[in-house]
Amino acid sequence: xxxxxxxxxxxxxxxxxxxxxxxxxxxxxxxxxxxxxxxxxxxxxxxxxxxxxxxxxxxxxxxxxxxxxxxxxxxxxxxxxxxxxxxxxxxxxxxxxxxxxxxxxxxxxxxxxxxxxxxxxxxxxxxxxxxxxxxxxxxxxxxxxxxxxxxxxxxxxxxxxxxxxxxxxxxx
Amino acid sequence: xxxxxxxxxxxxxxxxxxxxxxxxxxxxxxxxxxxxxxxxxxxxxxxxxxxxxxxxxxxxxxxxxxxxxxxxxxxxxxxxxxxxxxxxxxxxxxxxxxxxxxxxxxxxxxxxxxxxxxxxxxxxxxxxxxxxxxxxxxxxxxxxxxxxxxxxxxxxxxxxxxxxxxxxxxxxxxxxxxxxxxxxxxxxxxxxxxxxxxxxxxxxxxxxxxxxxxxxxxxxxxxxxxxxxxxxxxxxxxxxxxxxxxxxxxxxxxxxxxxxxxxxxxxxxxxxxxxxxxxxxxxxxxxxxxxxxxxxxxxxxxxxxxxxxxxxxxxxxxxxxxxxxxxxxxxxxxxxx
Numbered sequence: 015x016x017x018x019x020x021x022x023x024x025x026x027x028x029x030x031x032x033x034x035x036x037x038x039x040x041x042x043x044x045x046x047x048x049x050x051x052x053x054x055x056x057x058x059x060x061x062x063x064x065x066x067x068x069x070x071x072x073x074x075x076x077x078x079x080x081x082x083x084x085x086x087x088x089x090x091x092x093x094x095x096x097x098x099x100x101x102x103x104x105x106x107x108x109x110x111x112x113x114x115x116x117x118x119x120x121x122x123x124x125x126x127x128x129x130x131x132x133x134x135x136x137x138x139x140x141x142x143x144x145x146x147x148x149x150x151x152x153x154x155x156x157x158x159x160x161x162x163x164x165x166x167x168x169x170x171x172x173x174x175x176x177x178x179x180x181x182x183x184x185x186x
Numbered sequence: 187x188x189x190x191x192x193x194x195x196x197x198x199x200x201x202x203x204x205x206x207x208x209x210x211x212x213x214x215x216x217x218x219x220x221x222x223x224x225x226x227x228x229x230x231x232x233x234x235x236x237x238x239x240x241x242x243x244x245x246x247x248x249x250x251x252x253x254x255x256x257x258x259x260x261x262x263x264x265x266x267x268x269x270x271x272x273x274x275x276x277x278x279x280x281x282x283x284x285x286x287x288x289x290x291x292x293x294x295x296x297x298x299x300x301x302x303x304x305x306x307x308x309x310x311x312x313x314x315x316x317x318x319x320x321x322x323x324x325x326x327x328x329x330x331x332x333x334x335x336x337x338x339x340x341x342x343x344x345x346x347x348x349x350x351x352x353x354x355x356x357x358x359x360x361x362x363x364x365x366x367x368x369x370x371x372x373x374x375x376x377x378x379x380x381x382x383x384x385x386x387x388x389x390x391x392x393x394x395x396x397x398x399x400x401x402x403x404x405x406x407x408x409x410x411x412x413x414x415x416x417x418x419x420x421x422x423x424x425x426x427x428x429x430x431x432x433x434x435x436x437x438x439x440x441x442x443x444x445x446x447x448x449x450x451x452x453x454x455x456x457x458x459x460x461x462x463x464x465x466x467x468x469x470x471x472x473x474x475x476x477x478x479x480x481x482x483x484x485x486x487x488x489x490x491x492x493x494x495x496x497x498x499x500x501x502x503x504x505x506x507x508x509x510x511x512x513x514x515x516x517x518x519x520x521x522x523x
Contacts, residue, residue: 031391034489041488045224053229 061140063172066125069116070139070161079160080135083111087127087136095120096127114156118144128173137166137173200281200301207280211436212242214479221480222487245429252425257330260422264328269427272321273434275314279441282307284369286454286468298369299468307368308360311445312353315400318438319345322402325431329422340494341402347501348399348406354509355389355396358516359449362386372453376460381452388512390450392505394481397442399501401435404486408494443478447471 026032061067072080083100101112125138139161146152163170216231216238223230231238256265286299297303304310319342326338359382360366363374375381383390399406423431447453451474454467462470492500 034485037488038484041225041484044227045221047227049224049229050227051229 059142061142063168065140065142066123066138067140067142068118068121068123068138068144069125069127069136069159070141070166071114071156071159072135072137072163072166073160074163078105079110079156080133080163081111081114081131082107082109082133082135083114084109084132086130086132090126090130091121092124092126093120093122095122111156114159115153116159117153119149119152134170137169139166139169195296196301199296199299203280203285203299203301204277207277207437207440208433210440210479211433212246214436214439214483215245215432216241217479218483218486221483225484225487249425249429254426255422255424257422259330261328261330264324266427268321268325268328269423269430269434270321271324272318273430273437275318275321276434276437276441279311279314280437282310282368283441283444283448284372284453285444285471286464289464299464300369303367303369305365305367308356308366308371311441312349312356315352316349318434319349321431321434325423331422334422340408344406344408344494344497344501345400345402347498348396348505351392351501351505351509352396352400354506354513355386355393356449358386358389358509358513361513361516361520368448368453372448372455375452376455378452378455378457381450381455383450386450386512386516388508389516390446392509392512393450394446394478396505397446398482398485399497401438401442401482403435403439403482405489405491406497408491408497439479439482440475443482444471444475446478447474 074080083098085098085100088096088098095117097113097115097117098111099113100109102108103110123138127136128138144152219241220230220238231241234240234244256262281301282304284298284300284303289296289299322341322345323338326334326336326341329335359371362382362385363371365371365374398404454471456462456466456470459466
């Protein structure tokens with residue numbers, strides 16, 4: 015049997031007033047210590063190298079899209095957020111997407127699409143803000159998803175550094 | 187001074203004092219949020235105006251536009267009357283509190299800055315304070331809800347119990363200063379050495395505790411605490427009726443704080459400056475009242491709540507005998523002086 019002994023209250027605790035004053039002094043001192051609130055719109059969210067944001071499509075330096083509409087990201091996506099329609103192109107790669115929609119209301123920012131892509135065409139950017147007035151506006155089409163390669167360079171470097179073991183050189 | 191002039195002066199005083207008290211009650215809602223935030227390492231509302239100063243305005247607009255619900259089976263007259271009965275006594279007791287001595291503007295003397303200079307000021311305050319219990323009981327009863335009824339019963343029992351202590355401690359001060367007129371009580375404490383806090387320390391402590399209990403304020407707010415009773419007697423109230431309860435509570439806090447200052451801290455007397463001009467006296471009164479209002483907030487965010495039986499036991503078994511003993515000793519002292 016466990017017997018729990020209650021501690022006897024000291025005299026100042028029994029009188030209650032000295033303890034009240036001690037508590038009041040603690041809260042009073044806390045008023046002047048620095049606050050930990052982040053003022054959100056003015057102070058941006060903290061983003062580091064490992065931040066995994068929303069997926070974006072890479073546009074190469076010659077202004078052509080890197081994606082070949084192979085559909086591997088569409089197959090890999092666990093939330094069925096990506097929809098792709100392929101089309102022909104006169105470039106040597108012969109394929110490019112005619113429609114590439116990511117339903118941002120379904121995207122869970124997991125990064126499987128980034129891992130699955132064989133052409134280094136889709137990367138998780140550091141953009142995290144997602145707010146609009148209608149559900150239709152939050153289904154991002156190809157225009158909203160394209161980004162120049164330089165804008166995604168930080169993520170590209172990070173992914174390459176982490177995954178050197180599985181890196182095979184791309185044929186194009 | 188003709189009748190019309192006197193009427194006009196009293197009218198202006200009423201508008202000024204009453205407007206100030208309502209504004210203080212509104213600002214207290216903001217001050218509560220800001221100070222509680224500061225004590226918790228965060229910033230309170232700061233978006234609506236500079237330092238959130240327009241937040242009470244935004245709250246007021248919200249309350250006006252909110253939907254007014256009446257529970258099924260609630261007594262319609264009592265349901266609507268209860269917030270008003272709870273808020274009115276607090277606003278009426280402002281009338282007798284003296285804020286500053288003879289106000290002289292441009293050479294003309296307008297008398298003390300109080301709406302009415304009653305010779306029975308203390309009796310008036312205590313009588314009206316008793317009426318505010320009705321608002322709480324009716325609010326709990328008329329809502330036709332279990333939580334409200336229990337909350338209302340508890341709040342009224344608590345308020346009645348601590349009213350005794352309140353009255354007895356005020357009586358001790360009245361015995362010391364020999365008058366029920368609040369202005370004369372203040373004039374009996376001209377210098378800091380003659381403040382009643384030094385001659386009646388026990389009465390001061392008990393009075394402060396009793397004011398917390400009277401205004402249903404933490405650590406005595408068992409009747410309206412969220413985890414126990416949802417909202418207590420104001421669970422079923424929405425929008426403007428709830429805002430009336432709220433404003434009534436803050437006005438009562440303001441009245442109690444200024445009453446503490448008048449009775450124990452020398453009212454408008456400035457500590458080391460006996461012949462101060464009236465606006466300095468007014469500023470000193472407001473500063474002291476502000477300190478006690480801050481004390482209300484400070485204690486709320488520091489102390490744990492009393493359990494209801496502990497609360498009642500303290501009120502009847504501890505405070506009442508002590509207040510009676512204090513009154514007897516004071517009376518004996520004054521009689522034998």
